[in-house]
Amino acid sequence: MITKLENGRIYDPINKINGKIKDLFIKNGKIIDRPKRNEKISKIINLKTKIIMAGGIDIHSHIAGGKVNLARLLLPEEHRKHLYSSSNILRSGSGLGTCSSFHIGYKYAKLGYTAVFEPAVLPSNARSAIIEMSDIPLIDKGTYTVLSNDDFLLKLIQKKSNQKKINDYVAWIIQSTKSLGIKIVNPGGINAFKFNQRELDLDEKNKKYNITPRSILKVLTKSLIDLKAPHPIHVHGCNLGIPGNVKTTLKQINAVEGKPMHLTHIQYHSYNNEGDKKFSSGAGILAEKINKNKNITCDVGQIMFAQTVTASADTMSQYRNHHFAHPKKWICADIECDAGCGIVPFEYQDKNFVHSLQWAIGLELFLLIKDPWRIYLTTDHPNGAAFTAYPKLIKLLMDRSFRNNEFAKINKQAQKSSVLSNLKREYNLYDIAILTRAGPAKVLGLKNTGHLGVGANANITIYSEIEDKEKMFENPYMVIKDGEIVVKNGKIQKVLNGKFYTAQVDYDKNIEKEINIYFEEYLGRNFENFKIQNQELWDHGIETENIECDRNDY
């Protein structure tokens, strides 16, 4: 069956199409050039006046895993505020920031997103996190496994093991946990917190292993390059949320010496400590640094004013921030010699100086980092805000007068501390398509999605062109997933499962001997059971799509 989408205005940055009116043809879930002479077009959809983009890709959103479930457990009152009834095709559910699984899929699809990546899966929690994700319909998914605080790796680094051995371990972890990449979280810091260290800067030593975050960052960055992994190292750096941490973030960029690195939720790592309140924006200096260092990509982790919940593997930072919990309750956990997690509910208020400035810093970063191919739109869902805030965030980027009106509402002192109102830049639709589709696809090494070229999966979002960009992006006219119409006029038409992206990587099997001993002696588990088998995923209806480790642009 062939479907023709005709007369739509296309924004497809990977194929350098900027607002051209062009027909698209879909066959068997893929985009084709055009039907052969003898092939019949079964369906024609006229999209005159409509805008067409590839389905959105969220590079960093906490949608599953133990930490999300702990947040759900902690906050029944938040779930009671957002209740969803079942229907003939939809399941019931609840919640917003920690929305229940089916509704994460429904909500993302209704926003025009077709792929979302869970960025913080602990090795020991990978299996159940992936099974949980099999209950998130309508979107493709993938994970990054958290390393950098696991005792096995820290011991390897302490013993000055060679890079090849570390690469074998990293590859073994990727393969065993079925992930697309590796995330660093507060390198060495979560482990150090287990030894009662409360902060760990880039060049401070972890008490137990006597190694620095810098050394961990360097070996893991190199490892992903050596492995030709689809996505470079994904880094949640040291000192999250601490005033003055932008200096550490700058040092981290220097530490990787020009090698590719993705810095995540940089808003939380862009704070200076100037002024009366010893809290100020470091967005300008960080943006300048990122502009100069073409090896760096980032996502922002924008905050929006509302009640939310922060959920992170960074136990050290979350414990430090638990005093700000709203409501006054929080959970932390030390987890399985891997890392940890911390859940702190949070209400960002526009009358609060710090929150207001955090909001402004995020937007400053969006506007001061010049290359849209190296910055991606995230709220670090749910940490900065639920992903449902994306349409408003897009409007803030596209509409300066709206932005300045919103800026005028925030804490006055924060207004004085921010250059935001002077920034004239407005994103256009082509830029937004880069920020939310093309850029993430490129940095994740996904060749068959994020664009509308021949051979791409037919993941397509069609918007009605509306002056108010928040309205335009919150209610796409139509969403097509793998060639099927799944959303029309804001209503879900059909529920289907997305794919699960995993990286295919080889390693020297010798590493397994050492890992086996470690599992047996210290973890009290059989290491063979740690390795997730494809059959297990298939049993839960998960269709995997393997991404080869053959990246040649590092």
Place this chain on the structure above:
Amino acid sequence: MKNINFTCPFCSLLCDDIQLTVNNNNFKQLNSNCPILAHSLKKKIKDQFACINGKKNNITKAITSLSSLLKKSKATLFAGMGTDIKGTKATLKIADKFKCIIDHFSGDSYVKNIKSIQEEGGFFLTLSELKNRSDTIIIIQLSNEELPRLFEKYIFSKKTINNLKKRNLVFIGNKVPQFIYKNKKKFNFDHIKLNSINLLNFISSLRNSIKSDISEIKEKKILSLLKLFKQTNYGSILWSIKELDNNISDLIVTEINLLIQDLNKFTRFAGLSIAGSEHITTVNEVMLWQTGFPIRTSFEQGFPVHDINQFSTKRLIDKKEIELVIWINSFNEKKIIINQKIKTVLIGIPSHPQKKDVDIFIPVGTPGLDHNSHLLRIDKVVSLPLKKIRNISLPSVDYVLNKAGEI
């Protein structure tokens, strides 16, 4: 006869170091003395008939009867819920469709933990953190009935990442259980003798004393614990909610959680609740991710409504607020409540002694014996794959419920 590696599904430790000999669907453990495993493996499957009104019938007819009861019932409770991830998913699917309520065998005690977390949160740890880091372990009213090998695997073991020498072990409770008493020389051991009622006051006093000047503290037991806390690098507190006085267990757990929060102001401490019989951890986690709420959630209004008191199995049966109760237990023969005025279905193992006392009995296999499965360990983090090792054709809970939902 052959030997196989086995991951045990019979408690929430999910020991995967078990070796069994297999001989024509009979199993014998080779390297474990676990009484739960031994008892579970002894059970013989003599017949695998379904029953309708106490009379033998075939499984297909029993599933059809279950389906018609489900369609007729205006208020249905899924109780027991001794099942795995897939079984819970299938239950939730049917509960959503037929607007049912879900509780678990261990609901009465487990909700006390839930309530405490919902009110105050907590600081927790997983089993390998307990094994490798904890130089001080405080045990509150814990027996080894629920997780027989917990101490052997995670507390008595000598090899640790932190190279721990002699750990401090303090038992707080009425009587030191034999399995701890016999091993006390392995530790710097102390026993603080208290009953459950005094426990609440004791932990509150302990918590208050942390903030006090140590020279002003007269109570010896508290003083010795405070001194121990000061020397501790990484401590843990373990409690068994079932062993605490059920009237005040939520308050005790909250005091423990607050104590752990206070201790973390100067050293490191974390807690672990030992509560996981019939895999409530697995059921609760799946419920949380699929619905946003833990056990004791109703779908009668078309969306999830969670209430830890209203949706208690005992209360719903006693008050006859339900018309149909569907008990699920694919692990053991735990007794179920039967009320003659409420239609009762049991989806259970073939040897269940009450199978002829219920309106419909549907035999099912055990996850990890009769079909592949996934279960979550007690600490909620680690999940394990379990593999079919027995060749008798018993359906799984998810097969039965999915079929019943399709008819």
